[in-house]
Amino acid sequence: MQNKIILPDSSIPSAWYNALADLKNPPAPVIHPGTGKPVGPGDLLPLFPMGLIEQEVSSQRSVPIPDEVRKRYAMWRPTPLYRAFRLEEAIGTRSRIYYKYEGGNASGSHKLNTSIPQAFYNMQFGRKRIATETGAGQWGSAMAIAGSFFGLEVKVYMVKVSYKQKPYRRMLMETFGAGVVPSPSADTACGRAILAENPDSPGSLGIAISEAVEDAAGREDTSYALGSVLNHVLLHQTVIGQEAKEQMSIAGDYPDVVIGCHGGGSNFGGIALPFLQDKMAGGKRNPRLVAAEPASCPTLTKGVYAFDFGDTGKLTPIVKMFTLGHDFVPEGIHAGGLRYHGASPLISQLLSQGLIEAQAFAQLKVFSSSIAFARAEGMLPAPESAHAVHAAIAEAKNADAEGVEKTILFNLSGHGFFDMSAYDDFLAGKLADHEHSEEKVREALERLPKVVV
Amino acid sequence: MQNKIILPDSSIPSAWYNALADLKNPPAPVIHPGTGKPVGPGDLLPLFPMGLIEQEVSSQRSVPIPDEVRKRYAMWRPTPLYRAFRLEEAIGTRSRIYYKYEGGNASGSHKLNTSIPQAFYNMQFGRKRIATETGAGQWGSAMAIAGSFFGLEVKVYMVKVSYKQKPYRRMLMETFGAGVVPSPSADTACGRAILAENPDSPGSLGIAISEAVEDAAGREDTSYALGSVLNHVLLHQTVIGQEAKEQMSIAGDYPDVVIGCHGGGSNFGGIALPFLQDKMAGGKRNPRLVAAEPASCPTLTKGVYAFDFGDTGKLTPIVKMFTLGHDFVPEGIHAGGLRYHGASPLISQLLSQGLIEAQAFAQLKVFSSSIAFARAEGMLPAPESAHAVHAAIAEAKNADAEGVEKTILFNLSGHGFFDMSAYDDFLAGKLADHEHSEEKVREALERLPKVVV
Numbered sequence: 040m041q042n043k044i045i046l047p048d049s050s051i052p053s054a055w056y057n058a059l060a061d062l063k064n065p066p067a068p069v070i071h072p073g074t075g076k077p078v079g080p081g082d083l084l085p086l087f088p089m090g091l092i093e094q095e096v097s098s099q100r101s102v103p104i105p106d107e108v109r110k111r112y113a114m115w116r117p118t119p120l121y122r123a124f125r126l127e128e129a130i131g132t133r134s135r136i137y138y139k140y141e142g143g144n145a146s147g148s149h150k151l152n153t154s155i156p157q158a159f160y161n162m163q164f165g166r167k168r169i170a171t172e173t174g175a176g177q178w179g180s181a182m183a184i185a186g187s188f189f190g191l192e193v194k195v196y197m198v199k200v201s202y203k204q205k206p207y208r209r210m211l212m213e214t215f216g217a218g219v220v221p222s223p224s225a226d227t228a229c230g231r232a233i234l235a236e237n238p239d240s241p242g243s244l245g246i247a248i249s250e251a252v253e254d255a256a257g258r259e260d261t262s263y264a265l266g267s268v269l270n271h272v273l274l275h276q277t278v279i280g281q282e283a284k285e286q287m288s289i290a291g292d293y294p295d296v297v298i299g300c301h302g303g304g305s306n307f308g309g310i311a312l313p314f315l316q317d318k319m320a321g322g323k324r325n326p327r328l329v330a331a332e333p334a335s336c337p338t339l340t341k342g343v344y345a346f347d348f349g350d351t352g353k354l355t356p357i358v359k360m361f362t363l364g365h366d367f368v369p370e371g372i373h374a375g376g377l378r379y380h381g382a383s384p385l386i387s388q389l390l391s392q393g394l395i396e397a398q399a400f401a402q403l404k405v406f407s408s409s410i411a412f413a414r415a416e417g418m419l420p421a422p423e424s425a426h427a428v429h430a431a432i433a434e435a436k437n438a439d440a441e442g443v444e445k446t447i448l449f450n451l452s453g454h455g456f457f458d459m460s461a462y463d464d465f466l467a468g469k470l471a472d473h474e475h476s477e478e479k480v481r482e483a484l485e486r487l488p489k490v491v492v
Numbered sequence: 493m494q495n496k497i498i499l500p501d502s503s504i505p506s507a508w509y510n511a512l513a514d515l516k517n518p519p520a521p522v523i524h525p526g527t528g529k530p531v532g533p534g535d536l537l538p539l540f541p542m543g544l545i546e547q548e549v550s551s552q553r554s555v556p557i558p559d560e561v562r563k564r565y566a567m568w569r570p571t572p573l574y575r576a577f578r579l580e581e582a583i584g585t586r587s588r589i590y591y592k593y594e595g596g597n598a599s600g601s602h603k604l605n606t607s608i609p610q611a612f613y614n615m616q617f618g619r620k621r622i623a624t625e626t627g628a629g630q631w632g633s634a635m636a637i638a639g640s641f642f643g644l645e646v647k648v649y650m651v652k653v654s655y656k657q658k659p660y661r662r663m664l665m666e667t668f669g670a671g672v673v674p675s676p677s678a679d680t681a682c683g684r685a686i687l688a689e690n691p692d693s694p695g696s697l698g699i700a701i702s703e704a705v706e707d708a709a710g711r712e713d714t715s716y717a718l719g720s721v722l723n724h725v726l727l728h729q730t731v732i733g734q735e736a737k738e739q740m741s742i743a744g745d746y747p748d749v750v751i752g753c754h755g756g757g758s759n760f761g762g763i764a765l766p767f768l769q770d771k772m773a774g775g776k777r778n779p780r781l782v783a784a785e786p787a788s789c790p791t792l793t794k795g796v797y798a799f800d801f802g803d804t805g806k807l808t809p810i811v812k813m814f815t816l817g818h819d820f821v822p823e824g825i826h827a828g829g830l831r832y833h834g835a836s837p838l839i840s841q842l843l844s845q846g847l848i849e850a851q852a853f854a855q856l857k858v859f860s861s862s863i864a865f866a867r868a869e870g871m872l873p874a875p876e877s878a879h880a881v882h883a884a885i886a887e888a889k890n891a892d893a894e895g896v897e898k899t900i901l902f903n904l905s906g907h908g909f910f911d912m913s914a915y916d917d918f919l920a921g922k923l924a925d926h927e928h929s930e931e932k933v934r935e936a937l938e939r940l941p942k943v944v945v
Binding site: 043110115211213410413418456462 | 494495496498500501563564566567568596597598600637640641659660663664666667668669863866867869870871872909910912913915916919
């Protein structure tokens, strides 16, 4: 076969796949942070437009993609699927490695798959403005671009340490017309309280979420937008796995293992959920689905499955998920998009039922694999995506050791052009491995909210 | 039509188009800088492998692309052609605007089209190492990546001011295994001489070329490589225009105007030369071919057509070209790739014969057009490519003013992810327009070499 499989525009999926429809048990209720009772759709209206709330709770297996969204997807979708012939040769494996590449758009990652429908439904609902947070900047960039497409004003609360470390990301968002402030900021009560206590706070994703939620809740013209974790976000990302299935079929192959890196769950869900559908259908297609996370923030491999807040400020609804505790602050690794204390409730439920697996990797080996991949394949992975690259190489090597050949598919969720300083630090020997602190996790877990369902 | 036209791998051209074969007059001879006599192929062997020297002087219309090169092209080629529906709407034009996008590879620009065959022929010829220069970094990145593909060591002399301004470019080259030094460097006699005179020299492309040529000439295992200007480089870039012709035909359209930004000529030649072939064939296809250059370095619009050195150190062969003088130093605009005093001899000859046109634009309007394009089309142009974006918008507006509809095609040669500080400066109002200094040009032109042919 050729080294890449390109699909025509007609292969852009016409519907998103809703994995909730195939779950045997219903998801745990979402709890209102104020009342301690399950939230209803009305409780979410200050934050989200009705179109997204409906998707959040939908049990319909197939959710049609609006024409306006599909046309925007056609700017860069379908994305290519590559066979990593040269990587296979470089590592000397007998296994076949495929990867789907989601970095070929202006946001540089898969995040545009969901920011576009989110902007669309907000525009349709009459909202004029979006408040959101960003860590490493992939999500903020995607929201800024989608906002510019649909005429929405976008305000991004960017974790202060990233704001300083990744100025190019801030500039990209501004070039697309978004306003960006370092978080904690003086623009919200939550930000001001944190600054009063610690003017030098480096910020965290949990704090930035609190600020964006406060902003959106306080203005009728404004919605909040989240780039991962929620059902509707994972739903939108299923275009990745759907296309990949068609491309694998054209390649005449089917994956034994499907791998995605895991932060909040949207990238992993995007590639894995359509394959979960095959798994749930029974039959002989039963791929392993592997979430690759950083050892310094091992939500799925070392967290607990419990009710917790999505943010540090305790403003978000409480959801049942794998969590390290809402005030756990992971080490400052370069894969900023994977530094989240929680996980998607949907992915968490799948993990708790043994339908997916999770693996944690320390960053030195991850960067080493990423550079081997780049030199062989001519593509530079984002540090987040590099976790999937490393997991795929590890799978291939394990298969070789067992004397078997496997078909391995992973999602290369974004490029690393905005993360060059991470590679620079690695090449200069300045990076270290950070295991998570068991004590910090133990302490954070003591502060989980008490929820009685 | 759909907003993009994607071709299958089978549409990757099987041969490069050599426009020299269609020139009515032979090109002027290339002069040896030492002897003042025309150079023969043997004179070039210390710098280039025989495969490239043959291409440099070939008069064969169609030069077959080796399989190994075509396979590497297939990593990202054929590149997409887009119809800029949303840009047309945003500027309210009745004209149709199309663009070919060459930024979708790890080097981020069209430069990989030539660095791959250059690395291939060097590898085939037994050379182990490449010395080259880079200004803004697009070429150095492309050479670093191609070197990693074919197992060649790559040493890049990077103009010092860019080395400091664009650290991410330096890091990208190092990630692909290249060695990068700021130029002027202490690694060459030429660099040491300049440093002795001015330790704070910011460097220039002319100086960096001198260093790379000295390096390559002094080591048998090493070739020099150039990312533009020369015939073989333009030859390799003709894959762009060849694909674009097929895509325009699928769109059922044909350009009235073909536009490329112009620094040394390889990007402009890449998109324009295959359309020149139509023009030379007579018949009704007679597109205007427009080179867009910066007003601060107006080689084609304000230079003279004369014999000159390609570098400041007078180490390169002397060629007949449009030039502002080999020691003219343009203002430090952000489109670093367009800051070259000379131009490709081939493009220069076409301009002197009235077969192509040139237009110069100041940078503020260029950045303004680029941002309008980005917000409409969701792609961020490199500052160099932004000159073509602006020229295309100007063509459309002129056509509207004349009450006609035109078909406009331009090449979007690269993305601007490594140039965010340029956009940041523009948005912050920190950029100014720089006209070239007529006095500086007059002085530089007084120092042209005396050549008698």
